[in-house]
Amino acid sequence: MARSIVVTSGKGGVGKTTLTANLGRGLAKLGNRVVLIDTDIGLNNLDVVMDIESKVVYDLIDVIENRCRPRQALIEDSVKGLYIMPSAHGYEANRVSGQNLRALVNALSPYFDYVLLDCPAGIEAGFHRAVNACNEVLVVTTPHISAIRDADKVITLIQAYQRNSIHVVVNRARGDLVVTSEMVDHNDICQILKVQPIGVIPECDEVNLLSNLGLSANTKSDGFDAFDVLAKNIHFGTRVMFDVTKKYRGFFGGFKRSLRRKV
Amino acid sequence: MLVTQRENIKNRLKSLVLSDRIEGLDTLLAVLNSDIKALLANYMILEQGNVKLVLEIADDGKYHFNITVITNRLIDPGKMIVGEG
Ligand SMILES: Nc1ncnc2c1ncn2[C@@H]1O[C@H](COP(=O)(O)OP(=O)(O)OP(=O)(O)O)[C@@H](O)[C@H]1O
Ligand SMILES: [Mg+2]
Numbered sequence: 001m002a003r004s005i006v007v008t009s010g011k012g013g014v015g016k017t018t019l020t021a022n023l024g025r026g027l028a029k030l031g032n033r034v035v036l037i038d039t040d041i042g043l044n045n046l047d048v049v050m051d052i053e054s055k056v057v058y059d060l061i062d063v064i065e066n067r068c069r070p071r072q073a074l075i076e077d078s079v080k081g082l083y084i085m086p087s088a089h090g091y092e093a094n095r096v097s098g099q100n101l102r103a104l105v106n107a108l109s110p111y112f113d114y115v116l117l118d119c120p121a122g123i124e125a126g127f128h129r130a131v132n133a134c135n136e137v138l139v140v141t142t143p144h145i146s147a148i149r150d151a152d153k154v155i156t157l158i159q160a161y162q163r164n165s166i167h168v169v170v171n172r173a174r175g176d177l178v179v180t181s182e183m184v185d186h187n188d189i190c191q192i193l194k195v196q197p198i199g200v201i202p203e204c205d206e207v208n209l210l211s212n213l214g215l216s217a218n219t220k221s222d223g224f225d226a227f228d229v230l231a232k233n234i235h236f237g238t239r240v241m242f243d244v245t246k247k248y249r250g251f252f253g254g255f256k257r258s259l260r261r262k263v
Numbered sequence: 264m265l266v267t268q269r270e271n272i273k274n275r276l277k278s279l280v281l282s283d284r285i286e287g288l289d290t291l292l293a294v295l296n297s298d299i300k301a302l303l304a305n306y307m308i309l310e311q312g313n314v315k316l317v318l319e320i321a322d323d324g325k326y327h328f329n330i331t332v333i334t335n336r337l338i339d340p341g342k343m344i345v346g347e348g
Contacts, residue, residue, distance in 0.1 A: 145272070145279065148280070149279055149283055152280045181268065181269040182268050183269065184269060188269075188276075189276075192276055193280075
């Protein structure tokens with residue numbers, strides 16, 4: 001049976017979709033069979049980030065309303081073992097119930113090692129639907145006060161579901177600002193949230209470009225290495241945190257910090 | 264000076280998160296209070312203000328609920344209503 005993990009945040013735009021896509025790739029590269037389900041109905045983006053939008057024939061709603069089998073809606077990625085179930089454009093989100101989604105996750109589970117759900121922002125019905133369908137939760141936050149506050153609210157809500165595990169990923173961490181003690185780091189954040197960190201992803205231009213170019217673009221940079229470390233932590237149960245400050249420490253680090261500022 | 268900036272953010276964050284949690288807890292407290300009263304009313308006569316529910320969040324983040332109940336009349340156990348029929 002697959003491990004089902006929902007990627008959520010509370011605050012919008014903190015990197016749920018980006019993380020779902022890259023974590024999926026990272027897990028598949030470790031030899032797992034992975035399926036990504038875009039549950040952000042109407043505001044879906046996973047297909048664009050994965051660069052498969054032109055291949056969509058059936059979507060989540062077609063599966064739930066029995067117009068096709070779950071397997072028919074899956075699109076294979078260029079990474080072996082990775083599949084995407086796209087969400088629907090312009091449908092009313094309330095056509096999908098929590099039970100529908102749970103049933104879909106259960107139906108896919110025997111064929112995969114991981115089912116990852118990209119959750120919509122907010123704490124409305126779409127959030128509850130996605131959390132209810134999974135056994136594990138990844139809460140994404142950035143190192144900004146507004147995102148961390150929302151993450152805390154989401155964590156409190158999720159605790160009511162008694163899920164197996166809740167973990168925090170700090171995305172868009174600025175190593176340069178952590179080195180100069182101008183920004184909180186993942187330890188500070190997780191200490192306040194009282195939840196274990198499972199990964200840190202640096203702010204990274206290559207990752208940012210991916211939302212325009214799609215995942216088939218260049219995936220060589222710190223950001224992508226950090227996603228691979230996260231995938232290993234999830235798969236092997238390790239807790240290795242990618243060092244976002246490494247680049248900015250020492251003599252040359254000072255140059256890089258001032259460069260980063262100018263950029 | 265810069266070290267203080269990180270500490271400042273951390274402290275601000277701590278107090279914001281804490282006040283958010285307390286705000287969310289107000290509703291929970293109100294519901295819990297009325298549930299506790301309903302339960303206790305099976306065992307004793309309660310008057311206005313007889314039940315006090317106080318919540319404190321300890322430094323370790325754990326919730327401490329303190330319930331104080333004062334009554335001068337317990338209901339005779341023989342007459343307790345335990346689900347009729
Ligand atoms: N580590 C990163 N470095 C740089 N840019 C990033 C990083 N993570 C995400 N982004 C960028 O942030 C933007 C928002 O990301 P994304 O769409 O994944 O967020 P989201 O949480 O799914 O948003 P929504 O709540 O709208 O669904 C995108 O432009 C993405 O490229
Ligand atoms: Mg998204």
